[in-house]
Amino acid sequence: MKQLSQEAFKRARNWVMMNGRPLEQALFAHEFENGPADDVLNALHAYQNVDGGFGNGLEPDIQLPDSSPIATSVALQHLVRFAEEPKADTMIREAIRYLEYSFLEERQGWLAVPEKSNDFPHAFWWTVHENGMSWIDANWGNPSAELIGYLYLFEEYVTALHIPKLIDQAIQHFLSLESFDSEHEVYCYLRLFAMVPSQRTEKVERQLTKAVQSLVKLDRENWENYVPFPLKFIPSPGSPDFGIPSFKVEDNLDFFVEKIEENGKLTPTWEWNDYPESWEKAYQHWSGILTEGTLSALSRFERLSK
Template structure:
């Protein structure tokens, strides 16, 4: 079995700890070295605004300092892992209040980012279309609304004004009514929702998620240098593979290892083609994050040399 050598692991570690943001550095340390949950929570405080939402470039492809539902989904994704800590709960409560204040009833969810995103460096797919009143991302309802509804459900004791059960029912029916799936990012958000739900509710999503992932997961290795959804993009651990076959998973694990052998890191497969100086910064941030995510998935599948 192809494994990542200790030497290559150390090279990845060096990059993350020297080039990554403090958030990614502490995420690495917490996973591979020793617990440092409070450090991660303190890092996240730098991205949370006084209105409870997250911004300030927590998502490296847009630098909008103001709060947005999309950035808040990322903040809550991390905080939900450490909700055994009182500091995390305080931040979660504020974020839930922000989500209630920005909820769009006629959409039964949220728009990803406000129009002010255009005033700051960002990737082209985050450009707010004034005519349509949204970004191209918002074509797919579930990104980030499905994920955010999961956090409302998980932390419903802090929800004051929204009917969580009604909104959740809409989210489940929204995806289950479809036969064709076009956005991997929307499915990532539904996977996050799936993981927040009790089994009885999660079971209602499982078949549709497997169908969507069969449609979207690209198994052609020769295309993986482009920005395509690979099998492991849908999988967080070996215990939940959504019907993806073992051969595809192993091929993807080998690809990560070969990629690190080639570059000593995992490099983003996309670029902004605009705001060149800011993209240089974002590329380094993304490289640290996706290298970290690659190491974590390799570790979970026992593909790192002990």
Template sequence: MKRLSDQSFKDARDFLMKNGRDLEKSLFRYYFEDGSKEDVLQASKVYQNEDGGFGNKIEPDFQLEISSPMATSNAFQIFKELELSDDHPMIREAMTYLLTSYDDEKGRWHAVPAEVNDVPHAPWWHYDHEKEQVMVEAAWGNPNAELTGYLLRYKQLSPEEMTENLKERSLTHFQALDAIDMHETLCYLRLADELSNFDRKMIIDKVLEHLPELVDTKPEQWSHYGMQPVQVAHNPSSPFYEPLKYSVEENLDYIIDQQDGDGAWHPNWEWGQYEYDWPKAKADWKGILTLKNLKLLKSFDRIESYTVKS
């Protein structure tokens, strides 16, 4: 079993402090040093618009300044980790955006607006006007299931009828699926955190059933885009850890080996377009992935040592 060396950890930190966005820097300090929630929220506020939603390139693969439900879901993931309560102004504003951006007629949120086509973006974020959606929305649960989870989490700010209807629709949709998509699965696992034990078990059991075709368990697959074992079993207490234990431990070794000479981890995908804009997005992703992998390695006790948050 490999562990990230002290020097490699320092190299990753140095990369983040020199090249990362303020958001990732503040999150690193929060998880590994003496950083505060307030610093993270201050860095997050930069991405929040007047309508309460989030944009401003918080998701580097689409360079939208205006708000989108997908970008707002990224912010809620941070709020959830920080355990923000429903009386926080940023939560209240973001919830207002979610409620006003929901399309009652279509029965869904539009992950990103059509304006995404006017800015640099990855091809999978290109808006199809005929279908009125982007490629990732072919799976209804992405991001609808995840966003439903936030309505449940902050139910004091959500209309009860809307929230219950979306919860039931989300569960019915998932139960009916014959095959499950990587990103939709991650959205449902985030929803599962907000459900009763009975409903959560249904989601967990179905993911367990589909692990063989859902997760890439062979090291030769990990250089390509796909679901790696640690994405579904992201800590030792995950219900997916034991079924994937050997692959998870091997995946962690692989991740340690993939750290580049600059101290960062690099994305294993390319846009293949917007050749002048992709390098900047890639640089932002390097900071995001470096933080993500450090948190992951920490959760599995795979870092030799680090400055523990006081």
């Protein structure tokens, strides 16, 4: 079991603080240096639009300034951690307003990004095609399943949508899947079931295990690429293991310790095909996100040297 040295931790910390976005800097400071929650919320608020949704490159592969359901899902992943803060409560209320406004009745959910995102730099997988959908939208649960979870969690702010019906539809969709083409759809379902634990029936657990087993890449030679590695499904000690051997989780942690020891940060394992100047900026932003997030994971698993 490898531990990240104090020296490597400081190198990674300094990289985030010098090169990361204000959001990742505030998240790091909050987790490791007793930084105020207000700094995180102020940084996150810079990405929120007047309609309550989030955009402005919060998801760095989408540089659309306007709101999108996918960027709003990213924001809510942060906001749920600070839901007791008055400022977060206001931001959540406005985000729920946006989700109700952007809900598509015929889809019983959301499309990840609006067509207007084509007018701004973006990764090719976010391009909206003539049918009004990006490749991401082939898998309904990303982000609709996750967004339904936020509606449930903050139901006091929902005025127009019938949450029990939406939850039931989301679960029936998941249980009907015979193959799993998108790890991101499964991540969204894992977040949904974390928010609505009463729905984690034995049938759901069997389907989740089947999904994870079909997607997870267990061998470290794969981890240099953009793949669903063990920590994507087991984000903290005590999480369900879905049949992933514990020694593979430990090896995955060792892998990231080695990467940070070697490079002082983590960098994206993917790239855009177009917009090279914008990708250079997004690459830096992603490096901050990945580095801060991995340091947080290593902390949860007690992999930081004292």
